Amino acid sequence: MEVKLTAAGPHATSTTWSLPEVRNITQNRLLLHLFFWTVYVVFFGLLYGSYIDDYYNAFMVELVELPFKMALVYFNMYYLMPHYLLQKRYLEFFVYLLLLMGAIGALMQFVLLPFLIHPLFCPTTCTEDNLTFYRFVKNIVNINYVVAITAVIALLKNWYSHQQAARNLTQDKLEAELKVLKAQIHPHFLFNTLNSLYALTLKKADTAPEVVLKLSSLMDYMLYEANAAQVPLQKELEYIKNYIALERMRYGNRVEVRYTEVGNVAGRHIAPMLLLPFVENAFKHGVSTETTNAWVRIEVKVTGTQLTLLVENCKCGDRASNSTRDMASGIGLKNLQRRLELLYEGRYELEMEDEPESYAARLVLDLGEY
Known part of the structure; x- marks a missing residue:
């Protein structure tokens, strides 16, 4: 029995x-x-x-x-x-x-x-x-x-x-909703990265093999490590750096990318795939058009248990004028806000600034104790 x-x-x-x-x-x-x-x-x-x-x-x-x-x-x-x-x-x-x-x-x-x-x-x-x-x-x-x-x-x-x-029942419902939100992020990210690789292969760029290697590393993180409820903040930031490296290979000298990291990230944990949409949106809608004046600035600051992420991008070209479109629908802002509400209720601040020439997103997150 x-x-x-x-x-x-x-x-x-x-x-x-x-x-x-x-x-x-x-x-x-x-x-x-x-x-x-x-x-x-x-x-x-x-x-x-x-x-x-x-x-x-x-x-x-x-x-x-x-x-x-x-x-x-x-x-x-x-x-x-x-x-x-x-x-x-x-x-x-x-x-x-x-x-x-x-x-x-x-x-x-x-x-x-x-x-x-x-x-x-x-x-x-x-x-x-x-x-x-x-x-x-x-x-x-x-x-x-x-x-x-x-x-x-x-x-x-x-x-x-x-x-x-x-x-x-409430916990099961929240977990199911989080799984759906994460499932939306994974194919979306993969689709955009494959598009970047496709663009490089069309140009027969020498960096294409390196892109494949970077993509393999990102896929390993996304498919295996990102399934945990929490991941080390250091790994999450390394994941973002690899994504930035891919975009640098794609755009070359046409886009000025500045990434700065301040504070000690060791011992801190965060929900996986939570920061990437900010960075991805900056590249996809801010500098995706052919231009020589495009720029993206990403600042990460860790003070104690508090994480501050600031992502800014220019609005270069006609398509960039709709830079908030993805963040306002689909797996953009609504997805992010819902995940933040489920995972960090009462422990985050999210601000968006939509200026005529630039767009900025600022996230302040209390990581707490893991």
Whole structure:
């Protein structure tokens, strides 16, 4: 016999539980129930024993009444509550519960007390007054203690289970959305890089083999390392540098590219493929036309746990006037903002400046502790 459960979380995998593991959980559950009833008997035995100054009889009475109380408690927890209370059928629940408590109370009052408890445990202290209606009501109130305690425990457990299920469902939804967003980035990047390689091969450029080597390195990172939730910031920046090197080979002296990096990136981690769209957009829409005055500036600054990325590009040529188009739709700005909201909610600032002659994007990110 095997029970398959799927665990939720960032690194969740399908887990198979064998019969011994299920048995251990069941045993632990039985131990918890045994512990509860032991505590209950001890507490009320001591309480009533101190009241009548007879601990032996108090404990014996609690033990004799215990099976009836347990039957009422478990019937309430596993039948009445799931079928009526949790289904919001409140009136039916309380009517059935009161009828059941009355039946158990009557059984204890008019059967157990006169024929078992009275003759065996308290022949001198128990009197005929114990068979009055007042005593019957008092017994119902006594039963109500354990029913109320166990009902509260069951409701808290049910609430906690629903909260956990809701959190797991939300987490699964976020992870699925992140996978979709990352899946959009990968083919988009590959398509643009292959276009660059195609342009070089048309010109029979000597740098084409080097482009293939760089592209191979980028593909290795994109297909294998970028599948992790977090990657070292140093590797992410090396990935961007390789991409910049590819674009330098493609444009040659027609585009002035300046990349600066300040601060210590060692030990810092970041979500993969998060910074590339800024750089890619600068080349694709800012300097993709034939021009001799194009420029791209990329600045990376790390201060403590804070990363600042500034990407600026000129608007050179007619096509560059639409430099914000890709960042405003598709896998551009909307994709980036959604990933930032999912991964760094409340820990990032994103600013865009669209000037007549230039375009700039500035991202401030709190990397926190990995």
